[in-house]
Amino acid sequence: MAWQWFYRMGSPRWFYEKTGRWIPWLAAITAVLLVGGALWGLGFAPADAKQGNSYRIIYIHVPASFLALAGYYVMAVAGAIGLIWKMKLADMVMKSAAPIGAVLTFTALFTGAVWGKPTWGTWWVWDARITSMLVLLFLYLGVIALQNAYQHQATADKASAILALVGTVNIPIIYKSVDWWYTLHQPATLKLTSASTIHPSMLYPLLIMIAGFYCFYALALMLYTRAEIVQRERRTQWVNELVEAEK
Amino acid sequence: MIEFQFASLAELWAMKGHGPYVWACYGLMTAALIYLTDTPRRRHRNYLKQQQRIKVANEQIRAAHSEVEK
Numbered sequence: 001m002a003w004q005w006f007y008r009m010g011s012p013r014w015f016y017e018k019t020g021r022w023i024p025w026l027a028a029i030t031a032v033l034l035v036g037g038a039l040w041g042l043g044f045a046p047a048d049a050k051q052g053n054s055y056r057i058i059y060i061h062v063p064a065s066f067l068a069l070a071g072y073y074v075m076a077v078a079g080a081i082g083l084i085w086k087m088k089l090a091d092m093v094m095k096s097a098a099p100i101g102a103v104l105t106f107t108a109l110f111t112g113a114v115w116g117k118p119t120w121g122t123w124w125v126w127d128a129r130i131t132s133m134l135v136l137l138f139l140y141l142g143v144i145a146l147q148n149a150y151q152h153q154a155t156a157d158k159a160s161a162i163l164a165l166v167g168t169v170n171i172p173i174i175y176k177s178v179d180w181w182y183t184l185h186q187p188a189t190l191k192l193t194s195a196s197t198i199h200p201s202m203l204y205p206l207l208i209m210i211a212g213f214y215c216f217y218a219l220a221l222m223l224y225t226r227a228e229i230v231q232r233e234r235r236t237q238w239v240n241e242l243v244e245a246e247k
Numbered sequence: 248m249i250e251f252q253f254a255s256l257a258e259l260w261a262m263k264g265h266g267p268y269v270w271a272c273y274g275l276m277t278a279a280l281i282y283l284t285d286t287p288r289r290r291h292r293n294y295l296k297q298q299q300r301i302k303v304a305n306e307q308i309r310a311a312h313s314e315v316e317k
Contacts (some may be wrong), residue, residue, distance in 0.1 A: 052262075054262075056269050060275075064276070118265055216280060226291055228296065234298060246299040
């Protein structure tokens, strides 16, 4: 009984039907948070005393970086569930998490580089945090490549899951890189265990953007997984009915 | 407490010289968010349409076969 929810969640059909109802609401919440947060951050938060207006990039850079890392956990945990319990939906989620994570990691790196130019005077340095984020991008790209490298889907899923799990070693390195090797990238602005080093007038829009990015991540993951479900479940009666409904 | 930090929209655009950096990032974010929502939706829709076309084609082939057999 206790495990019933776990098995039900593992059903692609259940996931497809439930998320079909959740997506419009989630999309509306995401749009409100992202538009509101971006407007606040761009026009209403005060300029930084030292960095001027370039710091407004923080409202994209930090949420994108958060989700690039959190998304890796999603991919690795889904990969582990797929490997251990052979749950079909977990494999689909793992595959879906890869392109989303890759785009968000690229966004974090790009916005970091653009922010670096007016702040540090350079687009790129081989700093520990930046380099470990680049490795994260390659891990995501590796999973995408492995997914396309095999004819047999089960083999592709197994290989991708193993790469995703091995790659988790990079995650604590990214988190701690700013403390272990204090080179150029600044230490964390937001801290769970102590006070954040950012003024509330700048913090609130950042928290809204982070919440917006989390909602967006969930939305994108649902959309990608649904597209994957209809392809992998094409032989089932319920997907055939969906195809029929396309007429 | 919350007030608009710029004297005009032109100042917001210029951001005292930081405009190109800031707007490039917000532009990329917008493109990334659109890409990540549009790609799976298009893939989903196209796949169902493709399956529908295959189904129709198979039905036509079957019908043609049964005509020949008659």
